[in-house]
Amino acid sequence: MNIVECTELRKTYRQGKVEVNALNGITLSIGKSEFTALAGPSGSGKTTLLNLIGGLDTSDSGRITVDGNNLDSMSQSELAVMRLKKVGFVFQSYNLIPVLTALENVEFVMLLQGIPSSERRSRAQAILDDVGLAGTYHRRPAELSGGQQQRVAVARAIVSNPSIVLADEPTANLDSATGSGLLDIMREMNERRNVTFIFSTHDRMVMEHARRLVLIKDGRVADDQRHDGK
Amino acid sequence: MFIVLSWRNVWRNPRRTIVIMTAVVIGVWCMIFLGALMRGIANQMVRNGISTLTGHIHVHQRGYRNDPVIENSIRHPDEVERALTAVCPPGSLWTPRVRVNAVASNARHSRGVTLVGIDPHREAPVSFIGTAVTDGNYLDPGDRRGVIIGKALAEKYETKLGWKLLVMSQDEEGEIASKAFRITGIFRAELESTETQYLFVTLPAAQEMLSMKDGISEFSIVLPDHDTVDEVTAGLRSALSAEQYAVHDWRELLPIVTEYLKIYDNFIYLWFLVVFIAMGFGIVNTTLMAVFERIREFGLLRSLGMKPLWIVREVLIESFFILFVGMVLGNLLGFLSIFIVSTTGIDLSSLAAGMEYAGMSRIIYPSIDIRDVLAANLFVLLLRLLVSLYPAIKAARFTPVEALSHT
Numbered sequence: 001m002n003i004v005e006c007t008e009l010r011k012t013y014r015q016g017k018v019e020v021n022a023l024n025g026i027t028l029s030i031g032k033s034e035f036t037a038l039a040g041p042s043g044s045g046k047t048t049l050l051n052l053i054g055g056l057d058t059s060d061s062g063r064i065t066v067d068g069n070n071l072d073s074m075s076q077s078e079l080a081v082m083r084l085k086k087v088g089f090v091f092q093s094y095n096l097i098p099v100l101t102a103l104e105n106v107e108f109v110m111l112l113q114g115i116p117s118s119e120r121r122s123r124a125q126a127i128l129d130d131v132g133l134a135g136t137y138h139r140r141p142a143e144l145s146g147g148q149q150q151r152v153a154v155a156r157a158i159v160s161n162p163s164i165v166l167a168d169e170p171t172a173n174l175d176s177a178t179g180s181g182l183l184d185i186m187r188e189m190n191e192r193r194n195v196t197f198i199f200s201t202h203d204r205m206v207m208e209h210a211r212r213l214v215l216i217k218d219g220r221v222a223d224d225q226r227h228d229g230k
Numbered sequence: 231m232f233i234v235l236s237w238r239n240v241w242r243n244p245r246r247t248i249v250i251m252t253a254v255v256i257g258v259w260c261m262i263f264l265g266a267l268m269r270g271i272a273n274q275m276v277r278n279g280i281s282t283l284t285g286h287i288h289v290h291q292r293g294y295r296n297d298p299v300i301e302n303s304i305r306h307p308d309e310v311e312r313a314l315t316a317v318c319p320p321g322s323l324w325t326p327r328v329r330v331n332a333v334a335s336n337a338r339h340s341r342g343v344t345l346v347g348i349d350p351h352r353e354a355p356v357s358f359i360g361t362a363v364t365d366g367n368y369l370d371p372g373d374r375r376g377v378i379i380g381k382a383l384a385e386k387y388e389t390k391l392g393w394k395l396l397v398m399s400q401d402e403e404g405e406i407a408s409k410a411f412r413i414t415g416i417f418r419a420e421l422e423s424t425e426t427q428y429l430f431v432t433l434p435a436a437q438e439m440l441s442m443k444d445g446i447s448e449f450s451i452v453l454p455d456h457d458t459v460d461e462v463t464a465g466l467r468s469a470l471s472a473e474q475y476a477v478h479d480w481r482e483l484l485p486i487v488t489e490y491l492k493i494y495d496n497f498i499y500l501w502f503l504v505v506f507i508a509m510g511f512g513i514v515n516t517t518l519m520a521v522f523e524r525i526r527e528f529g530l531l532r533s534l535g536m537k538p539l540w541i542v543r544e545v546l547i548e549s550f551f552i553l554f555v556g557m558v559l560g561n562l563l564g565f566l567s568i569f570i571v572s573t574t575g576i577d578l579s580s581l582a583a584g585m586e587y588a589g590m591s592r593i594i595y596p597s598i599d600i601r602d603v604l605a606a607n608l609f610v611l612l613l614r615l616l617v618s619l620y621p622a623i624k625a626a627r628f629t630p631v632e633a634l635s636h637t
Contacts, residue, residue, distance in 0.1 A: 056533055056630040077537060084535025091634070095530045099238035104231065111231050112535050 001068075003163055003196050004030040004053055009062035011048050011219075022048040024219035025062070030164075030198060030212075035190045037199040037210035045219040046200040047168055053198065054087050054166045055079035067163040084112055088157030088195075090167035090186075094149040096141040102128060102152045103137035109160045127155040131185050147178035151185060158189050164196040165189075171203050183209045232540075236547040243520065250516050251556040254610065257509040258560025259567070261606035265498050266568050266596035267576070272494045273597045278420050279484040281358045283327075283346065283428070285450035286459050288483055289314070289466065292476045294447065300330065300402050303445035310449055310470065317465040321454030325352035328436040329447040332399040334379075334429055339387045344428050345397055347436025347446075356452050358419060359430055366391045366415035374435045377411035380425025381418050389413060397429065402441040409439045498602060502609045509610075514617045517549060521621040528625050529633025538626035545622035546615055553614050557607055564603075568596045 011023040022045045030036055038046040051057040052064055055071055064071045067086050074082065088109075089095075096105045106124040115123075128137060131151040141149050150170060157165045167186070171179030187209060190197050199206050207213055215223035240247055280286060289310050294302040304310060307326055314324050328347030333340060350369040354360025359378070360368065369376055377395055384390060394410050401407035411431060419425050437443065453462060459479050466477045481488040521528075528541055575593035 051631055054533070056634070080532065080535050080537055082535075083533060089533050091530075095526065095634070097235070097527065097530070099242060100231075100235065104234075107231065109534055 001032070002029040003032045003034075003067055004028070004198070005063070005065045006049070006053070007063040009049070009052060009059045009064060011045075011052065011057070011059050013048075021219055023052075023059070023062075026216070026219065026221055028214065028221055028224075030196065032163075033190065033194045033196055034212055035187065035197045035210055036212040036214060037201050037207050038214050038216055039201055039207050040216035040222070041202065044216045046216045048219075049216065050166050050168055050198065050200045053164070054089060055083050084109070085160075086163040088160065088162040088165040090150070090153045090157050090165060090170045092169035092172045094141070094146070094153050094173075096149055096152055096156075098141050101138045101140055102133060102144065102148075105141070105152055106156045106159050109156055113160060123159055124155075127159045128152070130189075131155045145178075146174055147182060150174060150178075150182055154182065154186060154189070158193065158195055161193075162195065164198060166198050166200075168200045169203070170199065171201070171206055176205060179203070179205055232544065233547065236544055237551055239524075239544075240548050240551045243523075246516055246520065247552060250513055250552050251559070253509050253512050254553055254556025254614070255560040255563060257505045258557050258606060258610055259563040260505050261502050261610070262561060262564030262603055263567050263596070264501060265602040265606060266564070266598050267571075267594065268494055268498055268501075269599045269602055270595050270597035272491050274420075274594060275487050275490060276480070276484075279487045280452075280480055282419070282421075282424055283329075283357050283450065284480050284483050285324075285356060286453045286456065286480055287451040287463055287466065288478050289449040289451070289470065290447070290476045290478070292472075292474055295476065295478070298329065298331065298447065300400065300440055300442060300445070303328075303442060303447055304449075304475070305445055307444060307446050307449070310475065313466060313469040314449065314451065317469050318451060318462055319454065319458060322451060322462075323352075323356050324449050324451040325349055325356045326433065326446040327353070327448050327450060328433060328440065328442065328445075330399050330436075330440065332397050332429070334383075334387075335396050335398070336387050336389055336394070338389075341386075341426075343383075343397075343426075345399060345436060346428055346430050347433040348430055349433050356450055358424075359417060362417035362419055363415040364418045366413070368415055369430060369432050371432060372434075373414070373432055374438065375412055376414035376431065376435075378415035378417055378430040379413055380428065381416050382422045382425035383429075384413070384416050386426065391416060395429070397431075397439070399440060401439070402443075402445075407439050407441065409435075411435075499605070502606055506609060506613050510613065510617050513614060514620065517545075517618055517621040518624070520548075521545065521625045524625070525628055525633045528628055529630045529635075532628070532630040533634065541626040542619070542622040545625050546618055549615060549618035549622075550611075553611055557610060561603070561607070565598075568598060571596055 006026055006028045009023050009026045013020045013022055026049060038049060040046050052059050053066060059072070066082065069082055071079065097108065100108065103124050106128060107120045110120040110123065125137060128134065131154055133148060133151055136144060136148060144152065171182060174182065183206060186197055189195055199210060201207065212226045214221055291302045291304045318324070326349060330345050332343055332345040334343045348369065350371050363378060369378060379395065389395065391413050393413050395413055396408060396410050398406060398408040437445065453459060463477055463479045470477065531541060572595050575595045577593050
């Protein structure tokens, strides 16, 4: 079964007096444990599609299901619960909570899920160790490098065992070496934990790491290729 | 961790937080200190009124209050004494008085006064006069010729201890009654008007001068518990003939003070509101700034699955922390300043004439009423949380996409 099913998705934004057609009838399916990159130029609709899959936004028409849940019929509260249980996010600008430590940032999602504190702590420590951040538990984001912050974001995204992780330009603010290291970690998480990763990117390195590359152009799927990736 | 998150968010911008806290500290301090000062003024007005000659309750012949003449005297004081013994709670004190309008004069001056005939021993614990004599002697019960006058009156009359004072009034038969008394004591009072208004002689001296036999003008009663006034007043009205006697409590006897107290109660809460409004705009503005600076973070929280109501709760908890610390410090400052001022009082002698009209003393002392303190704190807490709702709801209403795209 596909973890994400998008059928004829359309989305239009108003920017002042101008209407922008971000998505023009996208149809796309993504299977479980895929490592997929949505590539395309700026304004092609890849971030919009990611937002719709993650339940951060709603489409104007079309249908979208995530892990069997039809997002179109969900209220804002239900979408919030869906995001909490099934979706992990990795943002371009890390978006860590600045007043919490690395460990607390990772624990936060589990706190929202109601997981007891002892379990939260042990799982957070384990995942931080997995992403190579053992010993940085008690540092705040301002005390971490960009690459470390993004690894904390990855840890936060997967610690709650989501069905999918949506990563919007995760390497955009990183140098190539750091970005490559981050991709390796995410690839490992994908293989070891069978978590589906969907990237929005125009970074060639990310495209090369992906096992499936979906090219988005003018709000539609222009190309869809599968390959082994690095 | 939500509490930890809120506490740490409070200190993200320490300078701004300190500014808001300082506003709360000053606001709460003003409310408590000035509230205590106003309450102190009000309490002093009541104390002055009660201790001057009013007491908690008076019993008069019916008609006396409208026309305080000899004809409206209590003819059978024993009857009233029996009722007082039966109704008043243990620890109550009462004293009989003759009180008439009179004219006091000497070679130099003449003016209207109130002649008060007292039982010195019974009067002493009931009104101020027992401890007010500063020069000469308090009245001796058997003294028929001595008079105690106020220091201000003595100065106006350019007279002194041992000199004579002629007192004239109208007696039982409607004839002019007069007697020359010798000044045996000079008293000081809180209010200058008290010193110029009242002359004190013994009860027998007054009754003899006015041909009243055993008649008296009033009984003044002081209760051990101020809060039992209503109950005792009702009891006396039941025990005494309504056709013959009138029973009034201090609120009826001091209508100006009573009205001032009503104004003060409303004024204190109006003052709280004014202080709060002054604080409130600044607090809302800075809280809004703090919220708008963190729009992206709220977007992140929503994207992680945090419900909008939880975001509202987070912002309110942050407001609560700022309030709590500000209130604690404001209260401490308030109590400290009250403690300091309560030892010396605030001297408002330059406003003495105006203060006396209202029954206020020249030196005012703050008085803490726990209800005012609780009201001030509750006022600040509830209204502050209320005004914080707007920025909190604003924070929660951003959609994740709007918030995350905010720069």
